[in-house]
Amino acid sequence: MRKQAILITGASGEIGQALVQSLHEQGSLPIIALDIQPLPEGMRQLVTPLQGDILDRSLLSRLISEYEIVTLFHLAALLSTRAEFTPEAAHRVNVEGTLSLLQLAAEQSEWRGEPVKFIFPSSIAAYGLPDLETKTSYARVREWEWNYPRTMYGCNKLYCEQLGIYFSKHYRQLAADRPVMLDFRCVRFPGLISAFTVPSGGTSDYGPEMLHAAAQGIPYDCFVREDVRIPFMVMPDAIKALLMLTQAPQENLKRQVFNVTSFSLSAEEFRQRVLVHFPAAQITYKPDLKRQGIVDSWPADLDDSAACRQWDWQPDYDADRSFDEYLVPNITRRYQVVNEP
Ligand SMILES: NC(=O)c1ccc[n+]([C@@H]2O[C@H](COP(=O)([O-])OP(=O)(O)OC[C@H]3O[C@@H](n4cnc5c(N)ncnc54)[C@H](O)[C@@H]3O)[C@@H](O)[C@H]2O)c1
Numbered sequence: 001m002r003k004q005a006i007l008i009t010g011a012s013g014e015i016g017q018a019l020v021q022s023l024h025e026q027g028s029l030p031i032i033a034l035d036i037q038p039l040p041e042g043m044r045q046l047v048t049p050l051q052g053d054i055l056d057r058s059l060l061s062r063l064i065s066e067y068e069i070v071t072l073f074h075l076a077a078l079l080s081t082r083a084e085f086t087p088e089a090a091h092r093v094n095v096e097g098t099l100s101l102l103q104l105a106a107e108q109s110e111w112r113g114e115p116v117k118f119i120f121p122s123s124i125a126a127y128g129l130p131d132l133e134t135k136t137s138y139a140r141v142r143e144w145e146w147n148y149p150r151t152m153y154g155c156n157k158l159y160c161e162q163l164g165i166y167f168s169k170h171y172r173q174l175a176a177d178r179p180v181m182l183d184f185r186c187v188r189f190p191g192l193i194s195a196f197t198v199p200s201g202g203t204s205d206y207g208p209e210m211l212h213a214a215a216q217g218i219p220y221d222c223f224v225r226e227d228v229r230i231p232f233m234v235m236p237d238a239i240k241a242l243l244m245l246t247q248a249p250q251e252n253l254k255r256q257v258f259n260v261t262s263f264s265l266s267a268e269e270f271r272q273r274v275l276v277h278f279p280a281a282q283i284t285y286k287p288d289l290k291r292q293g294i295v296d297s298w299p300a301d302l303d304d305s306a307a308c309r310q311w312d313w314q315p316d317y318d319a320d321r322s323f324d325e326y327l328v329p330n331i332t333r334r335y336q337v338v339n340e341p
Contacts, residue, residue, distance in 0.1 A: 002068040005030045009054050009101065010076030011047065012037040014197040015121065015238060019073060020046055022239045029070060032063065036076075054097040060104050069108050071117040071246060074101050080125050081291065082201035083153035094156035095163075102167045105182040115183035118168070119246050121238075122161050122188040122257065124230065125154035125203070128297045141299035143188070143259055143306065150297050151203075161186050161257050168256065185245050186257045190231035190264075190302060192238050193322070195330030203294050207232055207270050214274050214281035215331045221286035226268035228292060229300040231261040234322045237315040241307075248311035255310070259302040262315035263322065273319070277328045 006023065010016045011033030017040065023031055024046040033039055033047040034054065052059045054076050063069075076097060083090030098120075105116040128148040129135045138146065149155050164184035172179050191204025198212050199205040206222050213220035233241075241260045265273070271283050307313035317326055 002064075002066060003030065004070050005032050005048070005067040006071045006073070007032045007034065007063070007067070007069045008047075008073045008075060009034045009097075010074070011035045011049075012039045013075060014192065014194050014199055014235070015242075016073075016075050017043060017197060018194065018235045018239050019075070019242065022243065026243075032067060032069075034063075034076070054100060055092060057100065060100060064104060064108060068112060069105065069116055071119065072101060072105050073119045073242065074098060075121060077156075078153070079201035080123070080151050080153040080203040080294065081205075083156070084151055084294075087152040090152045090156060094153065095159060098156075098160040099163060102163060102182070102184075106167055106171055106179065109182045110179045113180055115168075115180060117246055118164060118182045118184045119242055120160065120164055120184065120186040121242065122157045122186050123154070124188060124190050124298045124302065125149055125151055125294075126158040126161065126188055127299050128154060129299060130297075132296060135296065135300055138299065140301045140303040141259075142303045143255065143257055146299070151294055157188075165256050183250065184256055185248075185253070187241050187245055187307070188257060188259045188302070189238060189241075190233050190261045192233055192235060193327060194235040195327050196235070196334065203291055204230060204232070204298075206267060207265070210271060210274050210281075210283050211327055211331055214278035214283065215335045217280070219282035219284070221284055222267055222271070223286065223288040224267050224292040224295050225287050226271070226285055227266050228295050229264060229266040230295060230298050231264040231301050232270075232322075233260070233262040233315065234317045234326050236326060237262055237317050240316065241313060244311055244313060245307075252310050255306060258307040258310070258313070259304040260307050260313055260315075261302040261304050262317055263319040264301040265319060273323050277323065277332075 012035035031047040078090040128150040168184035193208045
């Protein structure tokens with residue numbers, strides 16, 4: 001008998017660590033945590049850790065010979081800035097890696113006679129607005145608008161959303177017998193901020209970087225202009241969104257890709273909030289015109305009304321609560337602990 005399990009790829013990353021913690025607290029099925037990087041020491045006993053590459057087909061075959069995957073959270077990816085430096089490698093990990101996992105989930109669905117839930121985090125990077133004038137006039141962008149990404153990462157996300165839909169609706173559509181197909185569900189996240197992990201390789205990182213630098217008393221040069229505005233969300237809400245979408249009754253879902261968001265801030269509004277809590281913070285602007293150009297192409301806000309209607313999505317943290325109750329106390333504690341002798 002194969003053991004039922006949840007598979008998380010990219011489990012050692014920012015979202016992965018928070019998701020492992022949350023699923024463990026809920027008392028979920030056993031979790032297989034696959035990542036090319038090791039999980040932090042303190043988390044390994046919560047899961048079955050598996051260090052390896054999602055592009056390693058033999059590793060994936062061994063995995064399904066031992067486990068019955070019921071739900072798959074596919075988080076492993078190369079993020080937007082990193083992907084722009086190595087676009088071909090990003091395509092391999094983000095697209096070919098996703099294709100392999102969709103195939104794995106398709107086979108598992110067929111073998112079990114029941115759909116495997118395939119949960120995929122897409123991104124605001126799937127959008128691409130041509131200029132600032134358009135960005136101002138289309139304040140809250142809906143899922144099907146402005147799907148013209150200008151980064152490799154955004155292209156990868158948009159295409160993988162379509163691949164996921166294909167595998168869940170049209171896979172083997174000309175075969176004599178239609179297979180049991182997987183159940184693909186996707187959220188498009190805004191920039192995420194965690195109090196416990198420091199981001200790397202993303203293009204919305206200037207927000208969390210300001211905060212983490214301020215809490216450590218390190219000066220920070222923000223890489224976008226002060227008026228640049230995008231939506232953000234704190235990690236507890238990101239995990240809440242992933243879990244709510246996973247648990248939503250299939251019959252309530254009229255689409256498979258959903259925007260989710262919580263609050264939208266300009267870089268200067270973000271800086272002012274950081275200064276309220278860390279008045280000595282030294283945050284200046286030193287725009288990197290290329291990275292800023294990418295952020296300028298992302299919407300100022302997302303319309304998440306479909307998620308609100310179809311699976312009762314509501315963030316728990318608005319901007320005030322995010323800073324006052326989650327970010328500032330936890331980030332302060334994190335660096336106090338680190339700095340203590
Ligand atoms: N953090 C954000 O703001 C944000 C926003 C939107 C969407 N997302 C998406 O959420 C997912 C997780 O993001 P994150 O913020 O935790 O990123 P992260 O970079 O912290 O984590 C990604 C993890 O994937 C792993 N990984 C990369 N290549 C791999 C490979 N070939 N095989 C196995 N593991 C590999 C990395 O080691 C890393 O631990 C990604 O798909 C990302 O695109 C993140």
